[in-house]
Amino acid sequence: MNMASCDGVSSEIRTLSGRPARGTAExxxxxxxxxxxxxxxxxxxxxxxxxxxxxxxxxxxxxxxxxxxxxxxxxxxxxxxxxxxxxxxxxxxxxxxxxxxxxxxxxxxxxxxxxxxxxxxxxxxxxxxxxxxxxxxxxxxxxxxxxxxxxxxxxxxxxxGVAMPAAVPDELGLTQRQQDVLRLVADGQSNKRIALSLGLSVHTVKLHLRNASLRLGAHNRTEAAMRYRALRS
The missing domain is CATH 3.40.50.2300 (Response regulator)
Incomplete structure (x- = not known):
């Protein structure tokens, strides 16, 4: 990869196809x-x-x-x-x-x-x-x-020459946001209610759940929440 920097002309966010993105990517x-x-x-x-x-x-x-x-x-x-x-x-x-x-x-x-x-x-x-x-x-x-x-x-x-900072992911490899979402899922809340509670979009909640599920080896949101609660108890 090129280490050098070069000046680029400002443009809108684009997808790999070169078309303008309708929204921000993940x-x-x-x-x-x-x-x-x-x-x-x-x-x-x-x-x-x-x-x-x-x-x-x-x-x-x-x-x-x-x-x-x-x-x-x-x-x-x-x-x-x-x-x-x-x-x-x-x-x-x-x-x-x-x-x-x-x-x-x-x-x-x-x-x-x-x-x-x-x-x-x-x-x-x-x-x-x-x-x-x-x-x-x-x-x-x-x-x-x-x-x-x-x-x-x-x-x-x-x-x-300084110590490594405390990482955001916990010992399970989950970020604070992922933990917040999993706790609310375990409490029986829907993605929409979780989004409203945390001030996120439903899309972002779903992404946090997907990433947390990958970390925990779970197949769905319910299983991920159950595994998280079991590991935390």
Whole structure:
């Protein structure tokens, strides 16, 4: 993968077919075409299978569509140039997206370490990964993060000389949002009521349930909730 950055002209969020996306995908890559090329996004989409993937050239494109439609991805992956270019207002908006998992794909080790030491990114348990890694490793990491896991590139932890932050996923590998959804399912609530209770869309609730089910090896929402409650008791 190309470590270099290049300037892209702002455009709307597009699917792999090149057509404008009607809503935000479940996994959205925001960054230059040099870093997130069509071919990289395509092979990543194939690896993720049923999880929808799209790309945007700028944070403004993502934010404009998000504010217009109210739809947000479950995972937002930003490259280093995008992160560096965020205004204070954009950064505040990004960090306030509590129902969206964050991942930073860095080009330079120094920026990766800076992200790792950033208290606000640590609080959000943002995953931090390099762009210049083998494709098979990239796919494995993105798949892990897309299914609710957390990843920090080991070398930036050792270089920073600080301990690894507490990960958002618990010992079962579930994020806080997944746990919240499972608890409400176990209480007999419908996806619509869960969405209203947590301030999420029904689509996002379903995705959290699907990812939690994969983690727990369950075949449906009821089984996932029962397994979660049994493991927690």
């Amino acid at each position: 996994v959205l890559f925001v960054g230059t075409q040099c870093n997130f090329s069509h071919s990289l996004i395509s092979v990543t989409s194939q690896e993720l299978g049923h999880i929808t993937v799209a790309a945007a050239l700028s944070f403004d494109d993502f934010r404009s569509l998000s504010e217009l439609t109210g739809e947000r991805p479950t995972l937002l992956v930003l490259d280093e140039p995008t992160m560096r270019g965020l205004t204070e207002e954009d950064r505040t908006y990004l960090l306030a997206l509590n129902d969206v998992a964050l991942a930073i794909a860095f080009c330079t080790g120094a920026f990766g370490r800076a992200c790792y030491e950033d208290a606000e990114l640590r609080r959000r348990a943002a995953s931090i990964l390099p762009l210049n890694i083998r494709l098979d490793v990239w796919l494995s990491v993105i798949k892990l993060v897309a299914h609710g896991g957390n990843y920090i590139f080991p070398e930036i932890m050792s270089s920073a």
